[in-house]
Amino acid sequence: MSQAGWYPDPGGQPGMYRYWTGSSWSASITNNPMQAPPSGGLGGLGGPQHPGQPQWSPSQQQQQPRRSPVGWWLGIAAIVLVIAVLGWFAIRNLGGILGTGPSAGSNPTQNVCPKQVASTITPAPAPNDGRVHGGALSYPRLDPPWGPPVPETRVPFGRDVLTQTVMVEPSYKGTKDSWVASVLVGELVAGDGFFSPQQGSEIVVKCIMGVFYDDAEVVRDDKVNKATTVDGKEAWLVETHLSFDIPNLKTKGELAIIMIVATSAASSSIFYASIPDTVPDLVPDARRAMAGLKVTS
Template identity: 80%
Template sequence: MSQAGWYPDPGGQPGMYRYWTGSSWSAAITNNPMQAPPQGGLGGPPRPTGQPGWNPNQRRRSPIGWWLGIAAIVVVLGLIGYLAIRNLGGILGVTPSTGTNPTQNVCPKQVATTVTPSPPPNDGRVHGGALSYPQLGDPWSAPAPETRVPFGRDVLTQTVMVEPNYKGDQNSWVASVLVGELVAGDGFFSPQQGSEIVVKCIMGVFYDDAEVVRDDKVNKASTVGGKEAWLVETHLTFDIPNLKTKGELAIILIVATSDASSSIFYASIPDTAAQLVPDARKAMSGLRVG
């Protein structure tokens, strides 16, 4: 299937159609396969085109009616502008003054699955989702399943203890490197959109109640094994009681490993363990798909 157009939704939504750009599925769906393509081939439903025709026989409204209509439009546009500006930082995740709020639903909804991941091969690599990287040696732990990542499943991780028991026996701070299948919506999103979903989730749930300030160092398109990808490297700063670490480097690489699914490489290296950053970069440079 190479011709762009609307096709029955491969996500399985009855009566719905999803746009095929000629190389990938878009996020746009519709119940009318005859409508125009979405703008850019990736976004939501297309904007309506054209304007209603002017009827010269139509009765003219009184000037008072026009002024009242204009005033109402100004009020509505002002309210929309205010709400858009207020929420822009939360949507993009880049406003320095925006703190996290664990009560907000900022992470993808977990979807139950009955599929049991196949045991990873014993090939000296760490496998998760459709990605793998060369296993890191000492001081990194042996690869272990990680079920607490809200944006992933089939996840394997390696960690290094940085601050044990900073808040009781059950709370320790670690450096981590992991790979897994990305869980976000129905899977029909670009790697760039997926990266923003993950960054918002990380800032929303990984740092207790602390305000988190995001400072992107890298935010760009990439490729892994010939697959479309998006790389974000951001420095996050925070102040959590009893924790010496006040910031860390987060590396998020989203790879479109198939038409309707993506995988993630994620590394989190605290500033107090900066000597581990080269290990994380080595793992990322050794990524393979499949």
């Protein structure tokens, strides 16, 4: 289809319609396909519309009772107050969003992560082409000291995940749990899949900070947070330094690289690398893998 408009939800929600921009599906859904396009026209970053929200025509708007001057002044005052409050919050959080300064963020609960849904589809065997395949992405296989690619089922935001790792601190909790450098690719799991790469990157970063560092406070300092492309597909890249202090762990920080790629109209794939500060010589490997990313069918 090429014409923009509301169409039966390809995500399978009965009685619901999703907006097609002419080139991609938006995040907005409704049960009223006659309503106006989503906020901003393209949906996506504007968030979902409320199903059944009434749409007022110009004639209907003219029939509304006229407000008294006092009501107008009270309304203007309320709007000014709301703008002032929103401006204060925006300035307060600007540093963390734009990467101009560190921001603390620890929430040791899996509630910040997407709900994992078991897949009934068995991924097709990856081709023996010297690349590591996961989801609809692949990267050139890294040589030792990186280990061989292995499936990873413990990533709360992904499935069909394949990863390579390097041991950094074995058994720092005694007989279990080791700290590793890792590079992985897989299918991104979050909601119904209809979100922008930028929204997907924030889902992943919040999940990483919430569950990967025990109960430690994690300070996030973004170095890169921008739109990009991979193999001609829309993507979003976040490179952030995460600082933490976990008992018995020598590593106190690491570089996290998150690339979310809109590999189809209704799904995204992820490239994720975490390189502890104690092994900076592995950073070029992670960047080389990211530079070699390809979208596969």
